[in-house]
Amino acid sequence: MTIRKRGEALTGMNGQTIQLLGSVLAIAAMVALAAWARIPKPCPPLDEESVRRRLAVEYPDDLVDAVWLAADGAGAISRSGDRALVLARLGDCWVARDLPWASALTSRIRGGRVRLKFNDPAAPRLSLAVSGVNPWPPSEPESDPYG
């Protein structure tokens, strides 16, 4: 490689590095602006009615038997027969997944949150806040019509 060609290659690399750094700075500025603007979708805490409404969209063929709400309203676990239908807040949106009810009942609780695991690389785990008022798993008589 001649000195001139090496120089051109270095200039090209520098150009790309500058472009990369510039892009990173621009991204940081746009994300900061988005955070400052506070223009997310309205995403109020869940109540039983809103859980049923959302599940009717996500799982239109499923009947919801009972609803357990996360302590902060940022999620819910609902029983539908032998399945648990889960809603969890992600940013200003909601994510829905389902798992066997028995697996939901035996999910680990750590750091005040019930940790639900799914065999799905798109959402391998979701965690919901548990409180003394809303303990997990819920008491049997109210939530287990099949028990």
Next chain:
Amino acid sequence: MTLDPLKPAFDPVTLAIPIFVLTIIGEIVLSRFGKIKARYEARDTATSLLMGLGSSVAGLITGGAIFAVSLWAYQYRLFDIPMAAWWAWVVIFFLEDLTYYVFHRVAHERRFWWASHVNHHTSQHYNLATALRQTWTGGVAGTWLLWIPLTLLGFPPAMIAIQKGISLVYQYWVHTEAVRRMPAWFEAIFNTPSHHRVHHARNPQYLDSNYAGILIIWDRMFGTFVAERDEEPCRYGIVKNLGDFNILRVAFHEWMAIGQDLARARSLREMAGYLFGPPGWSPDGSRETSKIIKARWAARQAGLSPESPEGTDPTPVAP
């Protein structure tokens, strides 16, 4: 003016980057002051923009090899299409846009290519930043091969690269909720924010529709056009939305899912189905393809039992 048929004189996407930045800033600020409709969430925005940056880096890695294949194919061209002829640009405009339609349809309807394209649809938001949520694995997925026939026909690789760039830049502005409808004549011919909102929606009746790049005429011709209905607002994202904002998950989750499925496949037929069947295909029909989701929705609308919707074959679609 002479144009190099092998090396693009300019890259429309690179030239448009300042416009991307300014318009995203504009969309955020105007929405903040209530002048237009746009929703932004900081982490979602960061994910979209970082995916865009990663896509550029991935393009640097695979772009050279792809361009080399184009140059190799160009040696075997049928015609010498002059890059300076105006008619050549008119013809490539239509042919490239048709190629994009085919690519986009394949990228939605066959899982192997969906795995590469899905990341573009993972945001539950629809704004200009979403437009930049681009693939990292397009080069590996090989969809660029669909453009090789244009090279073999005799269009110079530089011309194809420029037209592809123009198409990408055009598609940027349709990623917005700020524009409700364009004039009727424009909506009839071109891809618009309204048409593309439908494309990004996960409502059953909107799935697998409006694959257009620049011209919506291809969807109208091939039966994939669905109009946006005001009484059915678009819900954005994918059928099963992602559980976090991790960009590695955005880029690779469907590839990982394919890997899991291939590991449990019991025959070559199952492997082929998992790889090249429609997204949601499974040997026992326990998952839902778009076709099944749409049929079940149609059955519910018709008031039939969702368990046995008339005219719906609950068995999976054969790959």
